[in-house]
Amino acid sequence: MRPVLSAKSGSEETVWDSTYDDPSADTVFVSSDNVYFRAHGWQLRKKSGFVADMFEVATHGDMRESPLSLDAPASTVRIFLDAMFISGNPSIHTDPKEFKVVLALCDRFQSPAVEDKLFDSLTVSPIVKRFPFLFFVLAAKKDRPQLAVSAVAASDNGSRRRFLDKWTASEVDDVGGRYFIALLKAV
Numbered sequence: 140m141r142p143v144l145s146a147k148s149g150s151e152e153t154v155w156d157s158t159y160d161d162p163s164a165d166t167v168f169v170s171s172d173n174v175y176f177r178a179h180g181w182q183l184r185k186k187s188g189f190v191a192d193m194f195e196v197a198t199h200g201d202m203r204e205s206p207l208s209l210d211a212p213a214s215t216v217r218i219f220l221d222a223m224f225i226s227g228n229p230s231i232h233t234d235p236k237e238f239k240v241v242l243a244l245c246d247r248f249q250s251p252a253v254e255d256k257l258f259d260s261l262t263v264s265p266i267v268k269r270f271p272f273l274f275f276v277l278a279a280k281k282d283r284p285q286l287a288v289s290a291v292a293a294s295d296n297g298s299r300r301r302f303l304d305k306w307t308a309s310e311v312d313d314v315g316g317r318y319f320i321a322l323l324k325a326v
């Protein structure tokens with residue numbers, strides 16, 4: 140976990156993320172655990188349809204004065220902002236549940252390029268080895284064949300067989316036939 144910086148603001152203490160805390164930035168987000176993030180609107184507009192529309196509609200007021208609340212903890216917001224702003228692929232060390240929250244942020248901010256970058260990072264992340272079945276299911280639901288291949292490769296034959304033992308007909312339908320058939324072939 141990255142350290143955060145605190146600053147007194149009236150009677151409250153504001154906790155700023157240590158990476159996303161540029162005082163000249165014109166956009167402020169606040170995570171569900173009350174960590175504040177500052178980012179530049181011009182960068183956000185390039186990668187987010189939602190933010191571009193938000194800046195177009197916001198004709199009065201300062202975005203710094205009214206932060207946009209996000210229904211995600213600071214660690215998740217950081218992953219999303221890293222994917223949005225760093226030039227390479229972000230390092231992903233999260234569980235599938237938190238990764239789904241990051242994907243929800245991509246949906247909310249209309250950022251398909253950021254989502255693509257996250258999936259590219261996940262495909263080579265060691266976290267897939269810890270949760271191969273869950274990431275396989277996510278890959279199938281989001282139609283990400285490279286991640287599905289990584290998840291199958293990260294699991295051994297025994298765990299692939301256990302995957303198959305637990306599946307119901309509705310889960311097979313949810314995942315989709317071609318992914319399930321590929322999993323059967325891998326066993």
